[in-house]
Amino acid sequence: MSMVNVNTHTPLDMELGIFHNDADEMFLRRLSVYATIRSGDLKNDVSNRRTDGHKSLADLFKVWDIKEQAELDCDENDHDHPLPEQLEMREHELLVKGFEIDSRIAPGFRYNVRYIGTNEYLFNGEARRLNSIGLGYGRRMTFQGNSLNFNDCFFWSDSIPNGYALNIQALKEGDVFIIVDADQQEVGSVEVQKVDFPQIEKDTFIDDNAVVKNVKVRFACFLKMFNHHSQNLMNVNTQDFEVVEGTAQLVKEKGSKEAVVRCINDVHFSSIGNCTLHSDP
Structure with missing residues (x-):
């Protein structure tokens, strides 16, 4: 398996064909001599913006780390009069500002988008799949829309002076995974009920023409366990509820439109121990 850090490649490397170039990997070759600034391209309805951001699972389950919860509570308490440092880039966010992306x-990956300088989010706070990044200096960021006929879910990187802060979303409510224990046995399944915010990107690399991201996640889920009976797995109707964390491996294969979670590593369940979650086929 070959791993290539995206930050180590230069435009010359890509032009020489050291690794594959196509529309799916445009973010690796953002080169153009044209400016693409147009009037009226920023079509955001300010009245529809969400100002409450995202709330942690701590409000529901009261099990998160005290320090992290204090930081989230601070964000909420200072919503009307936030401190300047709270409005700038946060550690888990990625910058889009002016000519810089x-x-x-x-x-192919889903992102929450925040206006830097505020606690307001685009798209009513919903994470949306990034469809494309345009060429040029002021680049058009186009996200998945609600309609195939008309898509107004886009903005230009230089549309506002402060810029935008993007936060990746790997997991979402309703995702289902198979539990594989330390002995590589399938012992049950989980369904994600709630996902803590933020989900934190740890690294990005290229693996056999696929873009791979490791994302730290914390989530609440229902477990449905299996029993061994006559060397076969038999479903058990009982369900357990647990809150766990792990590292989701998010993969966008060449030619696909959307990244998928291949697995979640380093998960520990109190009833099972250390295990890995694999996508339910």
Whole structure:
């Protein structure tokens, strides 16, 4: 398996064909001599913006780390009069401002988008798949829309002076995974009920023409366990509820429109121990 850090490649490397170039990997070759600034391209309805951001699972389950919860509570308490540092870039966010787009931002992945300088989010606070990043200096960021006929879910990187802060979303409510224990046995399944915010991107690399991201996640889920009976797995109707964390491996294969979670590593369930979650086929 070959791993190539995206930050180590130069435009010359890509032009020489050291690794594959196509529309799916445009974020690796953002080169153009044209400016693409147009009037009226920023079509955001300010009245529809959400100002409450995202709330942690701590409000529901009261099990998160005290320090992290204190930081989230601070964000909420200072909503009307936030401190200046709270409005700037946060550690888990990726910058889009003017001509600058963070090299880790890639089409096919879902992002929450915040206006830097505020606690307001685009798209009513909903994470949306990034469809494309335009060429030029002021680049058009186009996200998945609600309609195939008309898509107004886009903005230009230089549309506002402060810029935009993007936060990746790997997991969402309703995702289902198979539990594989330390002995590589399938012992049950989980369904994600709630996902803590933020989900934090740890690294990005290229693996056999696929873009791979490791994302730290914390989530609440229902477990449905299996029993061994006559060397076969038999479903058990009982369900357990647990809150766990792990590292989701998010993969966008060449030619696909959307990244998928291949697995979640380093998960520990109190009833099972250390295990890995794999996508339910």
